[in-house]
Amino acid sequence: MIRAVQPVTAEEAARDLVRRCVEGDRAAQTRLFREEVRRVHGLLYRVLGPHGPHEDLIQETFLRVFRALPQYRGDAQLSTWIGGITLNVAYGHLRTNPPPAVRLELVPDTRAAEPGAEQQVAAREGLRRVYQILDRLDPRLRIAFTLHAIDG
Numbered sequence: 001m002i003r004a005v006q007p008v009t010a011e012e013a014a015r016d017l018v019r020r021c022v023e024g025d026r027a028a029q030t031r032l033f034r035e036e037v038r039r040v041h042g043l044l045y046r047v048l049g050p051h052g053p054h055e056d057l058i059q060e061t062f063l064r065v066f067r068a069l070p071q072y073r074g075d076a077q078l079s080t081w082i083g084g085i086t087l088n089v090a091y092g093h094l095r096t097n098p099p100p101a102v103r104l105e106l107v108p109d110t111r112a113a114e115p116g117a118e119q120q121v122a123a124r125e126g127l128r129r130v131y132q133i134l135d136r137l138d139p140r141l142r143i144a145f146t147l148h149a150i151d152g
Contacts, residue, residue: 014078022069033062039079040086047090047146049131061089087143094139 008016020028040061044054064085072081115123134142 010077011074015074018069018072018074018078021066029066032065036065036079036082037062040082043083043086043151044090046150047087047143048093049134050127051131052093057089057093061086064089087147091139091143094142098135 017028017032021032037058040058041054044052044057044061048054048057061082065082068085072078076084134145137145
């Protein structure tokens with residue numbers, strides 16, 4: 001007798017991936033990291049701006065994720081749950097590392113297919129001003145603003 005294969009839902013696939021990670025399956029752990037690292041980096045970038053210690057905070061986030069996986073109940077999507085951990089890491093960083101008063105940034109080379117130099121300078125200046133204002137906010141307000149205004 002041939003059994004029909006049931007389609008696996010995203011929730012079932014996530015629970016299976018979590019189970020395998022908790023059991024110590026290195027391939028599953030690598031897969032989870034690779035599937036989520038861009039999202040974690042993007043969230044940290046939007047909350048902290050372009051000058052945050054993103055790589056260190058990504059590592060801290062995934063250390064916390066893998067330690068907490070046994071407690072993951074599946075009440076939220078796995079990516080949402082990981083996003084919550086990412087925000088906690090960002091909040092802790094903002095609380096313990098107040099942003100510097102002045103930030104300097106390198107100006108990358110411009111290419112013909114990209115906007116003109118004046119547009120790039122104006123965009124960079126606008127971004128610098130936004131993060132300069134965000135640097136003055138309480139970390140909780142900064143995260144709330146970032147999630148609402150930047151992440152939608």
